Amino acid sequence: MGGYNWNWPILLKDPYFGWIVSGFGNTWLLAVLAWAIAFPLGSVVGILRTADSRALRLIGTAYVELFRNIPLLVQMFLWYYVVPELLPADWGRWVKREMPYPQFITALICLGLYSASRVAEQVRSGIEAIPQGQRFAAMAIGLTPVQVYRYVLIPVAYRIIVPPLTSDFLGVFKNSSLALTIGVLELTSQARQIEEYTFAAFEAFATATVLYCLVTGLVIVLMRGVEKRSRIAGTIAVGAQ
């Protein structure tokens, strides 16, 4: 690294410090809101994939395959550039010109729907990991299908899938950086902007890296707590301690 002039203090100067803070805030907001869409939606889709009805299973499978198989970057472009063109002219105009925060909202929808497909797969595998006998036993005592899920399958399945869900939750934070491609000023794009203004490339990206690690570290700690509280004795979720 000979010849590179290190300049750490510049990151504390105005407006660069403010950019990092706002980028970090946008990353948080985008990831948390996307997760708020992904978790409930993914749960519904995942449950559909294990339903008795063939039609419901098909809907769930179609959703997962559609959103999981298209690269997220391509989905960002599709939502931002193609979908508004497919809407009726008035709606398309509204989305393109009148909708508040068009880049952020588009990125949020895109990231939320994509992450839902990943949550759905975790939920499905959680439910399928429960021995079939439990479902049959529940039905044998006269529970309706909804009750079978509500009282027997879901309480167990969610506790099994906490560890893999942690990875997906982390994934949302990291994937949120792709929102920069449609113009959301989140952490990575602010790091880029600082680099373009100050040429302190290594400083800006090192800071972004540390902040990402901090967030993901926090999520891991949080989810470890959830894992501890929700684990079921005698299941694989306890793992090797």
Add this chain to the structure above:
Amino acid sequence: MKHLYAALLGVAVLASPGLATAQDGPVMKRIAETKTINIGHRDASVPLSFLGQDGKVQGYSIDICLKIAEAARVELKLDKLEIKFVPVSPQTRIPLLTAGTVDIICESSTHTLGRSRQIAFLNTTFLTGSKLLVRKNSGIKKIEDLNGKILVALLGTTNERAAQAEIDSKGIKLKGDIVKLKDHSQAMLNLEQGRADAYVSDDVVLFGLASASKNPAEWEVVGPYFSYDPYGMMIPRNNDDWRLMGNTTITRLIQSGEMAAIYKKWFEPGPTNINYPMSDRLRENFGLVALPD
């Protein structure tokens, strides 16, 4: 004895390469030893530095750099100098230069003081400035007409900064903030889809985009310049011999009239039909840059 020490000290000072050739950096030496020059280029800075349809690196800046490479070959008395092209982007160009991966970057980089803290520039070989690309029937003729309109720019460019300063100083109220995108083609797509009303960039880039669009007649480049963007080749800092080599070549090209011929080849109207005649400002600049011997 005193004299001996003084003499020894003198020898030590002369022999220490760090002091004796403080400003002659490693680039020339590296070129001489490896008989190779690494030239950084862009893939779509039409017509300054881009990949042609045959995948060949070409452009106005590239032609100038090939002349510099030839001059270096003659200066270093090499019978052959291999030319390696390395693709760069605005994000990678400065790190690649400081790391020594490339010896010179030949594309469309604006000479700024901020950048000069990390790398050095050769003398200005092209001049442009910020203007707006708009639809012909949009009624936008200058930046003041952007009240209530949506403006796009590329993230971190000098144009974005110039536009923001102009907007702040003139109290222009855009619809929302400037939308910051990643590349020219995305900005053009935003205009074509009606998501944005104007795109701020270097006028040469805007002329290029308009000429390459589906319907060039639909677009127009408007506004007085509100920034001044001199382009120069980038080289690593503290390489005075290499810098002199480059600047001497540029001077010779101007004096011999070759520079005007290279300009004509790429811009008047040029292979991409950009039709961007040499401005008086650039002609004047060439007069200034062609230093006397």
